[in-house]
Structures are given as C-alpha cells and as structure tokens.
Amino acid sequence: MKINGKLAVVTGASRGIGAATAILLAEKGAQVILVARSEGDLLHVATRIRQAGGIAYIVASDLADAASTRSAAQAILQNHGVPDLLVNNAGAGRWLFAEETPEGEEDVMIALPYLAAFRLCRAFLPGMLSRRSGMILNVNSPASLIPWSGATGYAASRWALRGFAEALRADLHGTGIRVCEVILGETSSNYFKANPGSYLRLPKLAKFFPLLTPEEAAWYIVKAVRQNRSTYTAPFLLAVNRFFLGLMPGLFKTISWKSDFPHP
Numbered sequence: 236m237k238i239n240g241k242l243a244v245v246t247g248a249s250r251g252i253g254a255a256t257a258i259l260l261a262e263k264g265a266q267v268i269l270v271a272r273s274e275g276d277l278l279h280v281a282t283r284i285r286q287a288g289g290i291a292y293i294v295a296s297d298l299a300d301a302a303s304t305r306s307a308a309q310a311i312l313q314n315h316g317v318p319d320l321l322v323n324n325a326g327a328g329r330w331l332f333a334e335e336t337p338e339g340e341e342d343v344m345i346a347l348p349y350l351a352a353f354r355l356c357r358a359f360l361p362g363m364l365s366r367r368s369g370m371i372l373n374v375n376s377p378a379s380l381i382p383w384s385g386a387t388g389y390a391a392s393r394w395a396l397r398g399f400a401e402a403l404r405a406d407l408h409g410t411g412i413r414v415c416e417v418i419l420g421e422t423s424s425n426y427f428k429a430n431p432g433s434y435l436r437l438p439k440l441a442k443f444f445p446l447l448t449p450e451e452a453a454w455y456i457v458k459a460v461r462q463n464r465s466t467y468t469a470p471f472l473l474a475v476n477r478f479f480l481g482l483m484p485g486l487f488k489t490i491s492w493k494s495d496f497p498h499p
C-alpha cells in the first residue's frame with residue numbers, strides 16, 4: 236500500500252508502539268488520527284508530528300467502552316471520512332491465572348484489544364467496502380500463537396484478535412480490503428509498567444529474542460503495510476520460531492508451557 240496521502244487511524248497512539256507507528260506513518264506522508272484515552276499524551280504526539288511537517292488529529296476515547304468507541308468512530312467518519320488504514324494497536328491486560336483474576340477484569344481483558352478492534356472495523360467497513368479499498372492491521376502478541384502459563388485472559392483476548400483477523404480475511408476476500416496481522420516480540424514500551432507483575436511471567440523462551448524498541452516495532456508495522464502483507468512476525472528469531480511451531484506444534488507447546496511461575 237502506498238502510504239503517502241492516505242488517512243490512517245492508529246489506536247493506542249498516546250505512547251509506545253502506537254505513538255511510534257503514528258509518527259512513522261506521518262513521516263511517510265499519511266494523515267494520522269491518534270486514538271487513546273490520555274488526551275494530553277495524544278496532544279504531545281500530535282504536536283511532535285505537526286512540528287515535523289506532518290498532519291495529525293486526536294480523538295480521545297476509552298476503547299474498552301462500546302459507546303465511547305462508537306462515538307470515536309462516528310467523529311472520525313464525520314470529520315475526516317473513511318480511513319484507508321486502521322491500525323488496531325490499543326491493548327492492555329495484566330498477566331493473571333484465571334483463578335486470581337478479580338471479577339470484572341476478564342471483561343476489560345477481552346475489551347482490549349479484541350472488542351475494540353471488532354467495533355472499529357464494524358464502523359469503518361461499510362465505507363471501505365463501498366470504496367473497495369483499505370487495510371485493517373492488527374498488532375498482536377506471540378501469546379496468540381502459543382499461550383504461556385499465568386496469562387490466561389491476556390492470551391485468550393489475543394487468540395480472539397487473531398481469530399478475528401482470520402475470519403475477516405475470509406469475509407473480505409476479493410473486496411480489495413486487506414487484513415494484516417503483525418506479531419511482535421517483547422518491546423521496550425511502557426506495557427509492563429502499565430500492567431504490573433506481568434514481566435515476571437515472561438516465558439524463558441522469550442528471553443532469547445532481541446528486545447525491540449517501539450520505533451523498531453513501528454518500522455516492521457509500516458513495512459507490513461507497504462508490502463501489503465497478510466502476516467508479519469518480528470524480530471526474525473520469533474519468525475523462525477513461528478515457522479518451527481507450524482512444523483512441530485506439540486514440541487513447541489511443551490517448551491512454552493514450561494513455567495516456573497507458581498499458581499497463587
């Protein structure tokens with residue numbers, strides 16, 4: 236996909252991978268709409284883009300809430316039109332065993348990233364379908380390939396997001412709309428600070444993969460857009476891992492399930 240002149244919506248763009256992706260897309264000539272809850276942080280990212288000569292707008296919204304997501308999508312359609320690219324990146328969720336998840340937190344875990352992505356697609360797809368073009372890109376975690384122990388709700392939500400991408404791809408076959416999923420390894424964003432306790436549960440295997448910066452993660456996302464990819468896995472070692480997972484799923488699941496982290 237040619238990025239210059241396109242309208243891109245990036246969720247979770249107030250910091251981390253989303254902010255870096257929005258900045259890079261703007262550098263490549265896209266008009267970007269930044270969505271997240273923290274208006275001040277969104278403004279900070281938008282100002283950085285504008286100072287570099289780019290075009291950025293902000294929409295503050297709680298994407299875990301259906302009504303707030305609907306209003307955000309309506310505001311985007313009314314004020315800017317149908318996006319050419321939707322990057323579903325907003326994500327949260329502590330890593331917890333099912334039995335230690337406080338009642339209600341499972342709803343938050345499934346709301347982001349899965350339900351938010353579903354709801355935004357529902358809002359933008361009619362316009363994309365009538366234009367017969369566009370791309371939906373979901374940012375996902377290796378937990379969507381092999382869950383590790385102690386992150387039950389987090390992994391389930393990432394599997395839902397991956398299932399959604401697969402189902403959408405089947406729905407949209409032949410319509411001119413692309414569906415892409417980018418699976419990233421550990422990235423040095425604020426994720427683990429925002430979701431305390433999770434880092435301790437990182438599977439041992441993950442420690443062998445090089446840590447990505449948010450800027451490197453953004454570079455892979457933008458590469459996937461430019462190359463019209465349906466899936467992209469980074470860094471390279473994780474992609475190799477994914478390849479062998481396809482060949483020997485049983486062995487890889489056994490390695491990944493092996494965890495020293497005890498049940499509470």
Ligand SMILES: NC(=O)c1ccc[n+]([C@@H]2O[C@H](COP(=O)([O-])OP(=O)(O)OC[C@H]3O[C@@H](n4cnc5c(N)ncnc54)[C@H](OP(=O)(O)O)[C@@H]3O)[C@@H](O)[C@H]2O)c1
Nearest residue numbers: 247249250251252271272273298325326421422424425426
């Ligand atoms: N970091 C990693 O190692 C890693 C690896 C693979 C995949 N990922 C995935 O990449 C995505 C981005 O993660 P990150 O590492 O950049 O994390 P991050 O630094 O914690 O950023 C998360 C983003 O999501 C937004 N967000 C959270 N809850 C929201 C809500 N209810 N409504 C709207 N926006 C919300 C946050 O903005 P506000 O707080 O302002 O709302 C923020 O912009 C996530 O889906 C994550 O699962 C991360």
